[in-house]
Each structure stands twice: as structure tokens, then as C-alpha cells.
Amino acid sequence: MAVLNDLYAGLVGVRNETGMLYEGLIGYLQWVDESYRRLREVVSDDASDHLALGGxxxxxLAMIDLARSAAGTETWARLDKVDPSISSRELRLVNGALVDQIADQLLELEIATDALKAEKDHYARVGELPVADTNVLMEHASELAALDWGGWLTARSWGVHVVVPMQVLDELPGSLMRY
Structure with missing residues (x-):
């Protein structure tokens, strides 16, 4: 959760620097690089692509290349010194795409943070954890899911999660393993 919150705050900072196209682009590309590296340490590659690179x-990147070509090497190299009201259509297009990309990624980071918080909250309320031994499984194998675990344990509203140790499974005869 801390990584997502840090990345969100960093992207908000980048969004606030997009007044000058060059500075905004450099800040955004640095954010993407750092975010992708940090996310790959804690989530899948697909999730890293989705959250750091965005849609x-x-x-x-293709628009940046187009704008660089259209603006000319000299103008592009001096974008950090050019008036933000520069009239090049291509540069305005890149700036608009950058602003939209950042807005989309902020929304995706909010959604991911909310989903992670919901999962964390869900698993924080574990409920009751009865451990089924070999005798229970041998006597009730076909009806294990139908047993009233909650009634026996006075479980709270978030439920019962029955734990079956591997040792117990190893002790069962093969005919019961299908249950």
C-alpha cells in the first residue's frame, strides 16, 4: 500500500509541473522509470505495465517523437527555455496527451489502492479458523462443506475458514481424497 501511495504522490507532483512541456515530460518519464522498477518488486509484470506505463x-512516446521531428532539433532541445504558449500543434498535442495520461494513471492508482485496501480489510477479519483433524474428515468427508461450523463456533459475520493440515490429508485413505 505504501508503494502505491508514494507513486500516487509522485505523479501528483509531476502533474503539477506540466506547465512547461519539457519539464513535464522529463518528470513524467522519470516517474515511469522509477514506478515500473518499484512496482515490479511487489506486483506482477502485467500490473506493473498497467500502473506504471498506463494505456x-x-x-x-510516438507523439513525442513526432513533435520533436516537427519542431526541429533546435527547438526541441530548448523546450525548457521556450515560452509555454508555444503554438506548435504537435507540441500542444503532446502536452494534451501527457495531461490525459497522468489523469488516467492517477485514477488507476486510486482504483488499485482502494482494491488493495478492501482486500487488506477483508483478510484482517479472518473470522474463526477451526482445524479439521483426520477423524472429522473420515466421518464427514462427503458433507464437509455442509457442516455447521459457524453454529458450533459462534462465528462472527465474516465467516469460518476451515483449515485442513497437509498431515491430515496424507493420513486419509485414497477413496476419501476425491472429496
Whole structure:
């Protein structure tokens, strides 16, 4: 959760720097690089791609290349010194795409943070954890799911999670393993 919150705060900072196109682009590309590296340490590659690169990242890179070509090497190299009201259509297009990309990624980070918080809250309320031994499984194998575990344990509203140790499974005869 801390990683997502840090990345969100960093992207908000980048969004606040997008007044000058060059600074905004450099800040955004640095954010993507750091975010992708940090996310890969804690989530899957697909989730890292989704959260760090977003849906338009590759399109944005193509637009940057187009704008650089259209603006000319000299203008592009001095974008950090150019008036933010620069009239090049291509540069405005890149800036608009950058603003949209950042807004989309902020929303995706909010959604991911909310989903992670919901999962964390769900598993924080474990409920009751009875441990089924070999005798219980041998006597009630076909009806294990139907047993009133909650009634026996006076379980709270969030439920009962029956634990079956591997040792117990190893002790069962093969005919009961199908249950």
C-alpha cells in the first residue's frame, strides 16, 4: 500500500509541473522509470505495465517523437527555455496527451489502492479458523462443506475458514481424497 501511495504522490507532483512541456515530460518519464522498477518488486509484470506505463504510454512516446521531428532539433532541445504558449500543434498535442495520461494513471492508482485496501480489510477479519483433524474428515468427508461450523463456533459475520493440515490429508485413505 505504501508503494502505491508514494507513486500516487509522485505523479501528483509531476502533474503539477506540466506547465512547461519539457519539464513535464522529463518528470513524467522519470516517474515511469522509477514506478515500473518499484512496482515490479511487489506486483506482477502485467500490473506493473498497467500502473506504471498506463494505456497511452507508447502512444505518448510516438507523439513525442513526432513533435520533436516537427519542431526541429533546435527547438526541441530548448523546450525548457521556450515560452509555454508555444503554438506548435504537435507540441500542444503532446502536452494534451501527457495531461490525459497522468489523469488516467492517477485514477488507476486510486482504483488499485482502494482494491488493495478492501482486500487488506477483508483478510484482517479472518473470522474463526477451526482445524479439521483426520477423524472429522473420515466421518464427514462427503458433507464437509455442509457442516455447521459457524453454529458450533459462534462465528462472527465474516465467516469460518476451515483449515485442513497437509498431515491430515496424507493420513486419509485414497477413496476419501476425491472429496
Amino acid at each position: 497511452r504510454y507508447r502512444d505518448l
